[in-house]
Amino acid sequence: MSERALRLLWALAVLAAFGHLAWRIAEGPRIGTDLLALVPHEESDADLAEARARVEMDFAGRLFFMVGHPDAATARRAAGEFAEALERSPLVREVRLRASDGMAEQLGTLYFPHRFALLAPNDRERLLAGAGEELRDRALAQIFGLGLVAGQGLLASDPFLLLPAYFQSMPAPAGEMRLIDGLLTREADGRTYILLIARAEGSAFALGDQTALVHRIGAIQQSLAQHHVGLSLHRAGALFHAEAGGRRGLQDAERIGLLSLIGAISLYLLVFRRLRQLLLSLLSVATGLGVALSVSFALFGELHVVAIMFGASLIGVSVDYAVHYFVSGLDESAGAPRERLRRILPGLSLGLATSLAGYLALLLTPLPGLHQVAAISSLGLIGAFLTVVLWLPVLDRAGQARPAPALLRRAHALWRLWHEPAQRLAGRALLLGIIAAALAGSPFLTASDDVRRLQSLDPALVEEEAEIRRLSGLGPGGAYFLVFGENGEQALARAEALEARIAPLEREGALDNLTSAADFLPSPARQAENRRLVRERLIARHLGEIEAATGLRTRLDDEGAAAPLALAAVADRNPLLASLLLDPDGRMQLALPGAVRDAARLRAATADLEGVRFVDPASDISGLFALYRERALWLVAIATFLIGLLLATRYGMTGALRVMAPPVLALLATQPILALFGHSLTFFSAMALLLVLAIGMDYALFSRETRPGHEAATMLAILVAGATTLLSFGLLGLSATLAVRSFGTTMLTGIILAILLAPLAGRWRR
Amino acid sequence: MTMTRVLLLLACLIRPADAAPEMPDRLEPGAFLEGRFRQERVLAGLERPLVSEGRFLVAPGLGLIWRTETPLSSSMVLTGAGMDQYVGERLAMRLSADRLPGLARLHAALAAAMAGEFQALERDFDVRQEGSADGWQARLIPRAAPSATLPFAAIVLRGHRHVEQAEIHRDGGDMDRILFSAHRIGKGPPDAADLELLSRAGR
Numbered sequence: 001m002s003e004r005a006l007r008l009l010w011a012l013a014v015l016a017a018f019g020h021l022a023w024r025i026a027e028g029p030r031i032g033t034d035l036l037a038l039v040p041h042e043e044s045d046a047d048l049a050e051a052r053a054r055v056e057m058d059f060a061g062r063l064f065f066m067v068g069h070p071d072a073a074t075a076r077r078a079a080g081e082f083a084e085a086l087e088r089s090p091l092v093r094e095v096r097l098r099a100s101d102g103m104a105e106q107l108g109t110l111y112f113p114h115r116f117a118l119l120a121p122n123d124r125e126r127l128l129a130g131a132g133e134e135l136r137d138r139a140l141a142q143i144f145g146l147g148l149v150a151g152q153g154l155l156a157s158d159p160f161l162l163l164p165a166y167f168q169s170m171p172a173p174a175g176e177m178r179l180i181d182g183l184l185t186r187e188a189d190g191r192t193y194i195l196l197i198a199r200a201e202g203s204a205f206a207l208g209d210q211t212a213l214v215h216r217i218g219a220i221q222q223s224l225a226q227h228h229v230g231l232s233l234h235r236a237g238a239l240f241h242a243e244a245g246g247r248r249g250l251q252d253a254e255r256i257g258l259l260s261l262i263g264a265i266s267l268y269l270l271v272f273r274r275l276r277q278l279l280l281s282l283l284s285v286a287t288g289l290g291v292a293l294s295v296s297f298a299l300f301g302e303l304h305v306v307a308i309m310f311g312a313s314l315i316g317v318s319v320d321y322a323v324h325y326f327v328s329g330l331d332e333s334a335g336a337p338r339e340r341l342r343r344i345l346p347g348l349s350l351g352l353a354t355s356l357a358g359y360l361a362l363l364l365t366p367l368p369g370l371h372q373v374a375a376i377s378s379l380g381l382i383g384a385f386l387t388v389v390l391w392l393p394v395l396d397r398a399g400q401a402r403p404a405p406a407l408l409r410r411a412h413a414l415w416r417l418w419h420e421p422a423q424r425l426a427g428r429a430l431l432l433g434i435i436a437a438a439l440a441g442s443p444f445l446t447a448s449d450d451v452r453r454l455q456s457l458d459p460a461l462v463e464e465e466a467e468i469r470r471l472s473g474l475g476p477g478g479a480y481f482l483v484f485g486e487n488g489e490q491a492l493a494r495a496e497a498l499e500a501r502i503a504p505l506e507r508e509g510a511l512d513n514l515t516s517a518a519d520f521l522p523s524p525a526r527q528a529e530n531r532r533l534v535r536e537r538l539i540a541r542h543l544g545e546i547e548a549a550t551g552l553r554t555r556l557d558d559e560g561a562a563a564p565l566a567l568a569a570v571a572d573r574n575p576l577l578a579s580l581l582l583d584p585d586g587r588m589q590l591a592l593p594g595a596v597r598d599a600a601r602l603r604a605a606t607a608d609l610e611g612v613r614f615v616d617p618a619s620d621i622s623g624l625f626a627l628y629r630e631r632a633l634w635l636v637a638i639a640t641f642l643i644g645l646l647l648a649t650r651y652g653m654t655g656a657l658r659v660m661a662p663p664v665l666a667l668l669a670t671q672p673i674l675a676l677f678g679h680s681l682t683f684f685s686a687m688a689l690l691l692v693l694a695i696g697m698d699y700a701l702f703s704r705e706t707r708p709g710h711e712a713a714t715m716l717a718i719l720v721a722g723a724t725t726l727l728s729f730g731l732l733g734l735s736a737t738l739a740v741r742s743f744g745t746t747m748l749t750g751i752i753l754a755i756l757l758a759p760l761a762g763r764w765r766r
Numbered sequence: 767m768t769m770t771r772v773l774l775l776l777a778c779l780i781r782p783a784d785a786a787p788e789m790p791d792r793l794e795p796g797a798f799l800e801g802r803f804r805q806e807r808v809l810a811g812l813e814r815p816l817v818s819e820g821r822f823l824v825a826p827g828l829g830l831i832w833r834t835e836t837p838l839s840s841s842m843v844l845t846g847a848g849m850d851q852y853v854g855e856r857l858a859m860r861l862s863a864d865r866l867p868g869l870a871r872l873h874a875a876l877a878a879a880m881a882g883e884f885q886a887l888e889r890d891f892d893v894r895q896e897g898s899a900d901g902w903q904a905r906l907i908p909r910a911a912p913s914a915t916l917p918f919a920a921i922v923l924r925g926h927r928h929v930e931q932a933e934i935h936r937d938g939g940d941m942d943r944i945l946f947s948a949h950r951i952g953k954g955p956p957d958a959a960d961l962e963l964l965s966r967a968g969r
Contacts, residue, residue: 138858141840141851144818146805146832147934147942155809168861549837551813 007390014287014383017294024294030302031246051482051588052615060238063092063217065196066468067224068232072192076183078228079194085220086198091213093199106573111166114560115158116534117527120169121499123162127533135160136542140549159546159554160538171515171576186471191232195472200239210243236465244458248736249305256731263727264319271407271720272326280392281322288318288384292376300372306740307372317355317377317728318384320698320721321348325388327717329396330404331710337393345389347705347714350650351698352385354643358694361639362687365631370687411716418759419711434669434753441672448680449626450618454739469595479599479616481591481606483516488567488586493523494611498591501606510601512594517567517586520577524564531561625683632686639693640664651704659704662757663696670750684739685746688729692750695725699754700761708763715759722755798825798956799928801949803832810939822946825956828964841963848968862968891921901926 067082069075086092111118119127126134139160154163184195200213221233268278296303324347328340335343359381362374418427448454481498485491495518502514522530539556547554567586571578582588596602596616603614640660647656667689671681679685699718706714729751732744800823807816820835829845840858843850851859891906906921922933928949934942955961 134853134856134858137838137840137853138851140838141834141842141853141858144805144807144816144834144837145840145842145851153811153938156811165859168859550816553811 003390007394010386010390014291014387017291020298021290021294024297031250031305031308047484047588048482048613051484051582054582055480055482055590055615056617060242061093061200063198063200063237063239064235064468064472065198066193066232066234066471067196068191068193068234068471069228069230070191072187074228074231075192075194078224078231079183079196081227082220082224083196083198085223086196086217089213089216091201091209091216093201107570108163108167110569110573111163111565112157114527114565115163115166116556116558117522117530117560117565118166119162119522119530119533120165121503122169123165124530124533127537130537132537132542135162135538136545139546143546143550155550156552156554157556159543159552159556160534162534169519171513171519184472188471193471195468200237210239211247214240214243234464234467236461236468240461241457244461245737246305248458249740250308252732252735252737252740253305253308256728256734259731260724260728264724267720267723267727271404271716272330273404276396277322277326280395281319281326283395284322284384284387284392285318287387288380288382291383292380295379296372296375299375303376304369304372306369307376317695317725318380319724320351320695321385321388322392323721323724324348324351324702324717325392327713327720328710330408330716331713333709337396341389341393343707343710344702344705347702348385348388350647350701350705352381353646354697354701355381355694357642357646358639358690358697361635361642361690364635364638365628367628373687408712408716411719412712414715414719414756415711415759415762419762430756434665434673434757437676438669438672441674441676444675444678445672446675446680447626447629448682449622449629454625454682454684454737454742479593479596479602479614479619481514481516481593482582482613482615483589483591484611484613485587488581489524491587491589491611492517492521492567493525494609495589495591496523496526497609498606498612501609502593502602505598505601505605510598511596514591514593515576515580516591517577517580517589520574521565521567521570527564531558629681629683629686632683632690636667636686636690636693639690640667643693643697659700659761660697662700662703662760663693663754665757666696666750666753667693669753670746673753674745674749679742679745682739682742684743688743688746689750691729691747692754695751696754696758699758703758703760703762706762711759711762718755718758722751725751794953795826796954798823798828798952799949800824800952800956801928802947804945804947806943806945808939808941808943823956823960825964828956828961829967831960831963843963843967845964845967850963850967860968901930 065082065086067075067079069078123135126132142161143155155161158164184197186193186195201209217235221235225231225233264281265278268281269275272278293303293308296307324344325341328344329337356378359374359377362370362377365371417423417430483491483495483498485494495516499514499516499518502511505511506513521527543554543556546552567581568584571581571586580590580592582590593602599614599616599619603616606612606614644656644660647659650656651659670689670692671679671685674685675681699722702714702718726748729744729747732740733748735741735744800821802819803822804817804819807818809816818834818836820833820841822833823831829843831841831843833841839854841852843852846863848860848862850857850861891908894905894907896903896905902925904923906923908919919937920935922935923929924931928946930946932942932944932946934944956964
C-alpha cells in the first residue's frame, strides 16, 4: 500500500473513531467510579462468588440517613418529610421509614404452635444443665409478679412462659435503634434521632446518576434544615463514597490534564517559538487520545475513572513522538521533513515497541481496570505514533524551525556529563550518588496495601458514617459471614453451629452480637431436641408444681409436633430474616455481626466450620492489593526480560544490556530513594515502575539511536519529552487519592532518574 | 407490655391525674415513696385469684422495686434502662430498654407525671377524674385499641392522700386489683442496696 493510501486510511479511521466518541458522549458516557472494581475477587467457588456479589451489591446500594432534633415531634416530622422527598426520586427504590405494624401479632400466631420447640438460648442452656427449676421459678415470679403479659389462655398452654422468653431473645429490629410508633428511634445527647434506610436504584452507580442523586439528597437536606432549625442530618453509604471519589477523580483528571496541557504548551513556545509545532503536536496527542477513548469505550462499554485519569496523563507520553520529530528540526544539519523522519524512525519505533511491551504487560494481570489502562495507553500511543509518522512530514510544510543554539547547547550538557572525558568525574559522582541513595534507602522499603488508606475516603463522610454507627449501631459495609447448605435447613443448622462458636467471642468483645437466621428459628433437628428437653426436663418434673401453686388447668397440645416450623414461613412474615436469606430456599444465608473489633479472631475461630465463610471485604481487598503488588513487580521483571530479548535482536547481548542499563537502574533506584522520604511501595507504585521502564526505555533508545553530531537535538528531545511526562505524571502526585498520588510520585522520581541516566545508553566515542 | 402498664400505674400512684380537693402528697425530687401491696390477679378460667403480697418502692428519676414476699420471694426492678427480675437473689431475667418498645417514652411519662405535667399521659389515655367525699377516682381509657404496647382496656385508680387501690382491666375479663398500704415518704435517696439494684437494672 502506498504511503498516500495509508495516510487516507488513517484519516478515515480517526474520523470514524471521533464520530463514535461523539455519539458516546452525547449518549452520556458510562464511567465507573468504584476503586474496588479495579480488583476482581478471586473466588474459586462459583456459589461463594455469587453470594458475595449479591451481598456487596446489596450493601453498596444501602443509604442510611439519621435525622436528629432536640424536639422529638420535630425529628419525626422531618424524618417523614425526608422519606417522602426521597421516595419521589426515581433513583431511590425503597425507603424504609416505618417498621410494619402488626408484625409482632403475626409472628406470635406463627410461632405459637411450635412453642415447645422454641427455646431462648439461655433457657436451653438451663435445661441442658438440668436446672429446670430455675425456669419454673421464673414462671411463678412472673405469674405472681407485677403486670402479667400473658392471659389465662396463653398461661394454660405455655405455663413456663417459654414463648415470651423466646421472643425476647430474638434480635432487636435494628442495632441500637428502638421502634417507637413504627419509627427507628434513638434518644441520645438530648436529641431524638430517627434512622431512615433507603435503597438506591441500580443505575445509581453510573457517575452521572450518582451525582444527580447526591445533589438531590443535598437539596432535600438543605430544605429540611431550613424548615426545621436545629435539625442535624447525617448520611452514610458506599454510594456517597463512590460519588465523592469519582467526582474527585474527575476533578483531578480535569485539573491534571489541564495543567499538563498548559505545561506542554509553554514548553513548546519556549523551545520552538512557533505555534505550528504546537498545533501539530496537539493534533498527534488528540488523535491518539480520541482513538484510544473511542476504541476503549467500544471494547469495555464502561470506562473506569482511574483508567481515564491515566489516559489524561497519556498526553505527556504521546507527545514524545512529535517532540522528537520537531526537535530533530532544530538541528543545524536538519534535512527535509521526510529525511528527518527517516533518521529518527528507528528510535521512535523501538520506543513505541518497548512502551507497548510495558503497557501490554498490564494485560497479563487479571485486573479489569488495568486492562482498560493498558488499552487506552497502547491505543493512544499507536494513534499518536501513526499521526506523527504519516501526517507530520506532510503537514510540516513551513519547513524547519529556527535552530535554537542556546537551548541545544544546554541540552548537550546532559550528554557531555556522561560522554566528555573532562566531565566524566561529575557523571560518575552522579551515578555513585544515585546508587548510594538507593542503597541507603533500601532498608526502609515498606509496602502499604490497606484499601481504606489507598482510597483516601472523604473525611467528612467518614465522620458522618461514624456518627451514624455510634448512634444506631448500624451502617454500611463491614465484615459478614456467609452460610451455605444443601438446603435451607442444613444452612440453618450451620448457622446454629456458627452462633455457638461465636458466643464466647461475643462475651470477650471481639464482636457485637451476631445476627443470623438461627436467631429467628431453630433448625428442625434442634426443634426436635428442644421438644424432648421441654418434655423430659420441664413438663415431666415441674408442671405439677406450677399447677399446684396457681390452680391453673393446663392444656399442652403440641400442635406443631407434626411439621417443624419452616424457614420460609418465618421469612415470609419477618423482613429482617428475609433480608438474611440470599436465595428463596435459604441455602445461602448472611450472618451479620455488629461492630467487629477483632476480625482476625473471627476468621480463625470459624475457619474449620463447614459451610461457613467469614468475609471481610476491606481486608480481603487489601490482601488482593498485596498479591497484585507482588505480581506487578513480577510483571516488571518479565517486561524487562521481553524488552531485553527484543533489543538483543538489534544490538546483540552486550549492546542490549548497555541500552537497558539506564532504565533498569532508574527502576531499581526509585523506590529505595522514595523510601528515604517515607513513601511506601503500593500496588499503584509498582504499576508506575512498569511505566518508568517503558518510558525510560524510550529515552535510552533515543540516545542509542542518535547519529553522531545530533546528540544535542536528541538530548533536547528527551528533556522536552521528559518534562511533558513529568508535567503530567508528576502532577498525579498532587492527586487527592493516595492510590493515584503513589503512582505519581514513583513516576516523578523514576522519570527524572531515567532522563539523567539516558545518555549512558548512547554510543561511546573512543 | 408489662412495663408499660407498670409505669403508667406508677405515674398515677405518685400523683393521680385529678387534682381533686384531696391532693395526694407530692413527691419532692430526690425523695421516694414506699409501702406494702397486696395484689389479687383475677384470670378468666381460674377458680381463685392469684394473690401475692410484698413491698414496693418508687423513686422519681430512678425507678421502681416491686418485692413479692408471698407466695414466693422474687423482685422486679424497673428503670429507664430496663428491667431485672430476681427469684430470691438470683437474676432470672434481664431486659434492656432497647428490647422494650416504648419503655423510654413511658419512663419519660412517669417523670412528667411526677412533675405534675399530665400531657404526657393524656397523649395515650383519655383521663376522667372524679372527686368524691372520701377521696378521688381516676379512670384511664387507652386512646388506641389494646395492643402489644398498651395491652389493657382500662385502669381505675382510687385514693386519698396516696393511691390506695388500682384496678387494671384487660380484655377478656382478666383484672389485677392492687391494694396499697403503709405508705411512707422517704426524704433523700433510697438505701445503698436498693440504689445498687436500681443502677444495675437492664444493663
